[in-house]
Amino acid sequence: MMQTPRARKEQPVPSATVPRLSGYLRQLQEIQARGTATISSRLLAEAVGTNPAQIRKDLSYFGEFGIRGVGYEVDRLINELKKCLGLDHTWDTIIVGAGKLGTALARYRGFQKQGFNLVAMFDASRAVIGKNRGAGPVLSTQELGKYLKRHHVDIAIVTTPAAVAQTIIDRVVAAGVPSILNFAPIRAHAKKPAIVRQVDLSTELMTLSFYLKKHSSH
Amino acid sequence: MMQTPRARKEQPVPSATVPRLSGYLRQLQEIQARGTATISSRLLAEAVGTNPAQIRKDLSYFGEFGIRGVGYEVDRLINELKKCLGLDHTWDTIIVGAGKLGTALARYRGFQKQGFNLVAMFDASRAVIGKNRGAGPVLSTQELGKYLKRHHVDIAIVTTPAAVAQTIIDRVVAAGVPSILNFAPIRAHAKKPAIVRQVDLSTELMTLSFYLKKHSSH
Numbered sequence: 001m002m003q004t005p006r007a008r009k010e011q012p013v014p015s016a017t018v019p020r021l022s023g024y025l026r027q028l029q030e031i032q033a034r035g036t037a038t039i040s041s042r043l044l045a046e047a048v049g050t051n052p053a054q055i056r057k058d059l060s061y062f063g064e065f066g067i068r069g070v071g072y073e074v075d076r077l078i079n080e081l082k083k084c085l086g087l088d089h090t091w092d093t094i095i096v097g098a099g100k101l102g103t104a105l106a107r108y109r110g111f112q113k114q115g116f117n118l119v120a121m122f123d124a125s126r127a128v129i130g131k132n133r134g135a136g137p138v139l140s141t142q143e144l145g146k147y148l149k150r151h152h153v154d155i156a157i158v159t160t161p162a163a164v165a166q167t168i169i170d171r172v173v174a175a176g177v178p179s180i181l182n183f184a185p186i187r188a189h190a191k192k193p194a195i196v197r198q199v200d201l202s203t204e205l206m207t208l209s210f211y212l213k214k215h216s217s218h
Numbered sequence: 219m220m221q222t223p224r225a226r227k228e229q230p231v232p233s234a235t236v237p238r239l240s241g242y243l244r245q246l247q248e249i250q251a252r253g254t255a256t257i258s259s260r261l262l263a264e265a266v267g268t269n270p271a272q273i274r275k276d277l278s279y280f281g282e283f284g285i286r287g288v289g290y291e292v293d294r295l296i297n298e299l300k301k302c303l304g305l306d307h308t309w310d311t312i313i314v315g316a317g318k319l320g321t322a323l324a325r326y327r328g329f330q331k332q333g334f335n336l337v338a339m340f341d342a343s344r345a346v347i348g349k350n351r352g353a354g355p356v357l358s359t360q361e362l363g364k365y366l367k368r369h370h371v372d373i374a375i376v377t378t379p380a381a382v383a384q385t386i387i388d389r390v391v392a393a394g395v396p397s398i399l400n401f402a403p404i405r406a407h408a409k410k411p412a413i414v415r416q417v418d419l420s421t422e423l424m425t426l427s428f429y430l431k432k433h434s435s436h
Contacts, residue, residue, distance in 0.1 A: 013428075018424070018425050018428050019418075019421045019424075019425060021424075021428075022420065022421045022424035022425065023405060023421065025424070026380075026403055026404075026420065048405055049405050049407060084428070085424045085427055085428050085431070086427035086428050086430055086431030086432075087424065087427055089427070089430075089431060089434075091426075091427060091430060099322075100321065100322035100325045100326070101322045101326070103318065103322070104317075104318035104319045104321070104322035105419075107318050108318070108319070108419070111423075114420070114423060114424065114427070115427070116423060116427075154430055155426055155430070162244075178430060178433055178434075179426050179429065179430055179433075181422060181423070181426055185244060186244075187241060187266060187267050189267065195426060195429045195430065195433065197422050197425060197426055199417060199419065199422055200237075201323075201326065201417065202240065202244065202332070203237045203240045203241065204399060204415050204417055205329075205332060205334060205399070206236070206237075206239075206240035206243070206303045206305065206332065207236050207237060207240065207415060208309075208373055208397050208399055208413060208415055209303055209304035209305055209307070209309060209332070209333070209334075210231075210236050210239075210302070210303045210304050211397065211413045212304055212307075212309060212372055212373070212396060212397050212413065213303070213304030213307060214304075215396055215397075215413065216307075216396075
């Protein structure tokens with residue numbers, strides 16, 4: 001098998017490229033599951049709904065693994081994408097807010113598979129504390145500070161009500177947790193350098209509503 | 219009270235502005251709940267974490283409601299934003315996929331409040347069909363076509379496994395549903411003109427992982 005592994009020095013991957021890499025990885029894992037060993041940039045582009053030039057550009061950031069005239073080796077490309085996306089690590093994750101959404105996330109199957117290790121869940125409600133919502137007994141949010149002193153945590157997922165979300169984020173970030181995935185409908189921010197990502201159901205619903213209104217008034 | 223309601227002819231609101239309008243609305247509703255009647259663009263800007271010029275520009279798209287030297291009338295601005303975002307309508311909504319995530323969404327309190335009227339839920343699993351997951355007995359996805367012939371539906375929320383999500387979206391769009399909010403980790407598309415929005419947990423987690431890896435390798 002002829003190979004041209006012209007791997008480049010590591011270049012910084014632009015932030016706009018990262019979500020696309022995760023899309024490529026997902027498609028490649030499906031392609032791998034069907035037993036396909038190599039794939040051309042044209043077919044991969046079709047699978048993810050983009051063009052081959054975009055694929056080649058995006059994949060060039062972390063080395064070139066294409067074989068001229070054959071395409072990409074699926075196994076190898078998956079490994080490289082996983083490494084690039086940090087999915088060769090395990091990230092210790094907590095969920096603060098063990099309501100319906102928190103529980104759904106705790107039981108989300110993709111979670112463990114992608115290397116997110118759910119180590120604890122917290123809630124302020126007496127009715128929930130002590131119950132198993134997917135990660136053993138739910139702890140009281142009052143114990144959050146104590147817990148974070150004793151345990152290493154990489155990611156805090158916040159699914160509390162809006163009114164307390166920023167306070168929780170402040171406490172978690174102050175305790176040294178480097179990244180937050182916030183589902184509460186607030187514009188969350190961190191007082192110390194930390195990575196804060198937002199999943200905003202409320203904005204998505206309002207955006208749909210806006211376009212529906214435009215659509216239905218034609 | 220001096221008023222300068224120099225309302226303009228309706229201009230199209232740029233798509234990038236829409237998510238910001240939904241953020242303004244959320245903040246204004248909190249401000250209203252605290253009993254505040256007027257707010258300056260400066261204070262509103264602080265509350266949402268932007269600058270006053272951005273606020274004035276965004277709000278100018280659908281008329282001007284500021285009172286010079288006093289600010290915006292909170293009640294009136296809320297009403298205008300709701301109208302602009304289509305939140306003065308009620309949107310009939312179905313959820314396809316009544317698993318953990320679908321159930322969490324069905325029981326999400328913000329839902330009804332924002333005018334999203336959940337009319338039915340569907341699932342393919344016999345263990346789930348007939349159970350109440352927040353919107354009365356879950357129907358079989360086999361009945362989806364028949365249901366959509368008899369009932370008007372504005373929005374389909376898709377929380378099925380990835381493998382069947384596109385097929386479900388195709389069926390729903392073919393039956394005339396004009397908008398989709400997809401939670402399945404696929405790059406969903408519509409074969410007919412329809413509004414498709416994506417909430418992508420998997421990509422969010424991978425993006426966090428990417429930045430964590432960068433962060434921890436310094």
